[in-house]
Amino acid sequence: MSDQPEFFPDIPVIRYRGPDCDDPLSFRWYDADRVVAGRRMEDHLRLAVCYWHSFVWGGTDIFGEGTLDRPWNRPGRDPMEAAREKMAAAFEFFAKLGVPFFCFHDRDIAPAGATFKESCANLDVMVDEAGAQMERTGVRLLWGTANLFSHPRYAAGAATNPNPEVFAHAAAQVAHALDATHRLGGANYVLWGGREGYDTLLNTDLRRETDQLARFLHLVVEHKHRIGFAGTILIEPKPAEPSKHQYDRDAATVAGFLARHGLDGEVKVNLEVNHATLAGHSFHHEVATALAAGILGSVDANRGDAQNGWDTDQFPNSVEELTLALYEILRSGGIGAGGFNFDTKLRRQSVARDDLFHGHIGAMDTLGRSLLAAASLLESGDLEDRLRDRYAGWNGPLGTDILEGRRTLADLHQVVLDADLDPPSVSGRQELLENIVNRHVERAR
Numbered sequence: 547m548s549d550q551p552e553f554f555p556d557i558p559v560i561r562y563r564g565p566d567c568d569d570p571l572s573f574r575w576y577d578a579d580r581v582v583a584g585r586r587m588e589d590h591l592r593l594a595v596c597y598w599h600s601f602v603w604g605g606t607d608i609f610g611e612g613t614l615d616r617p618w619n620r621p622g623r624d625p626m627e628a629a630r631e632k633m634a635a636a637f638e639f640f641a642k643l644g645v646p647f648f649c650f651h652d653r654d655i656a657p658a659g660a661t662f663k664e665s666c667a668n669l670d671v672m673v674d675e676a677g678a679q680m681e682r683t684g685v686r687l688l689w690g691t692a693n694l695f696s697h698p699r700y701a702a703g704a705a706t707n708p709n710p711e712v713f714a715h716a717a718a719q720v721a722h723a724l725d726a727t728h729r730l731g732g733a734n735y736v737l738w739g740g741r742e743g744y745d746t747l748l749n750t751d752l753r754r755e756t757d758q759l760a761r762f763l764h765l766v767v768e769h770k771h772r773i774g775f776a777g778t779i780l781i782e783p784k785p786a787e788p789s790k791h792q793y794d795r796d797a798a799t800v801a802g803f804l805a806r807h808g809l810d811g812e813v814k815v816n817l818e819v820n821h822a823t824l825a826g827h828s829f830h831h832e833v834a835t836a837l838a839a840g841i842l843g844s845v846d847a848n849r850g851d852a853q854n855g856w857d858t859d860q861f862p863n864s865v866e867e868l869t870l871a872l873y874e875i876l877r878s879g880g881i882g883a884g885g886f887n888f889d890t891k892l893r894r895q896s897v898a899r900d901d902l903f904h905g906h907i908g909a910m911d912t913l914g915r916s917l918l919a920a921a922s923l924l925e926s927g928d929l930e931d932r933l934r935d936r937y938a939g940w941n942g943p944l945g946t947d948i949l950e951g952r953r954t955l956a957d958l959h960q961v962v963l964d965a966d967l968d969p970p971s972v973s974g975r976q977e978l979l980e981n982i983v984n985r986h987v988e989r990a991r
């Protein structure tokens with residue numbers, strides 16, 4: 547594990563040097579130990595690097611070959627030896643960057659074998675290796691997951707496949723990946739259903755497929771309890787891509803699905819910024835919706851490109867966008883056992899090894915600064931006080947009588963007649979509120 551030369555020999559451990567520092571290999575806003583709103587910045591954000599985009603993906607796109615310098619992807623390499631080399635580079639990166647967490651798919655850290663049995667054996671070896679690397683570096687696992695979308699067997703879905711043998715295969719893979727996550731002390735387990743959807747309704751039995759999906763989730767929850775995994779099971783919503791339509795479209799759809807199938811209380815969501823925008827929502831909307839439904843589990847922090855209609859998974863750089871999300875999270879008590887995983891990839895032309903650092907440093911600074919702005923917004927009460935006043939009427943006798951079921955429709959008919967109720971319009975103050983947010987974003991330091 548350590549007889550291998552460093553993959554990033556020219557990169558030092560990245561340190562916080564403050565907003566006025568011009569060194570691009572330093573943090574200007576992410577200051578892990580700084581206490582903000584009663585907690586260390588590191589503990590608020592619980593940042594994670596994802597294994598797949600940063601260390602597995604070689605820079606291919608649908609028209610072109612890999613562009614990135616990832617020696618373990620070279621053809622002809624012994625797959626296990628390549629997996630070890632990749633893992634050493636990944637942990638060197640996590641440690642130099644100073645992130646407390648990482649995330650992986652089973653097939654990211656260990657190659658598939660010729661049989662399922664061999665794939666399991668490969669994973670077991672690499673989980674031991676990851677355990678040793680985690681021990682050495684202190685980096686922890688935010689979540690594990692299974693890749694149920696790359697192999698051709700999953701082309702028509704994993705849990706929602708028309709063939710129960712494929713369902714069984716997916717279940718077997720999740721059982722093993724969940725065990726691996728448990729062994730590594732993972733805080734959560736994620737299910738992203740990229741193939742759980744359809745390409746055409748002409749060959750799709752919607753009712754059957756969504757029932758299968760629910761059955762699958764019940765099996766996962768049951769297994770989690772059976773093995774004593776204390777982490778949270780998370781669904782990651784996305785409206786489309788690679789499927790034309792995905793069943794876990796957005797937070798509201800997942801909330802309804804969980805309630806309908808008796809899974810609420812057991813499963814939460816991992817929300818991704820770029821998936822929110824793909825669904826036609828702001829990320830603020832998705833976070834607020836999940837919090838209102840009590841199902842916010844964790845976040846995949848990235849961004850899309852307004853000019854493109856797909857999942858570009860770029861590094862986040864909008865303080866305003868993440869301030870609004872963090873404001874909602876802070877006022878609801880924090881992200882809990884979740885965190886912010888950088889589900890982000892470099893652009894294909896970013897072929898220098900240090901580009902991976904620049905992407906993550908910028909993203910971490912964006913989140914650090916957003917946290918400061920969100921905390922300042924919350925502590926000022928500028929939005930909270932106005933929100934409370936806006937709904938104050940509901941604390942009066944009429945409001946409480948209605949909410950507590952003491953008024954029928956006929957009663958309300960009478961109330962309005964008797965008192966000749968004619969409530970005046972009140973300003974929604976949107977422009978003022980937007981300016982307040984900007985003020986906190988500008989001033990937070």
Ligand code: XLS
Pocket residue numbers: 651691736738740782784818846857889
């Ligand atoms: C793809 C998803 C994926 C999940 C993990 O769009 O974001 O990367 O986070 O399977």
Ligand code: NI
Pocket residue numbers: 738782818846889
């Ligand atoms: Ni994601």
Ligand code: NI
Pocket residue numbers: 818820821857859889
């Ligand atoms: Ni994505």
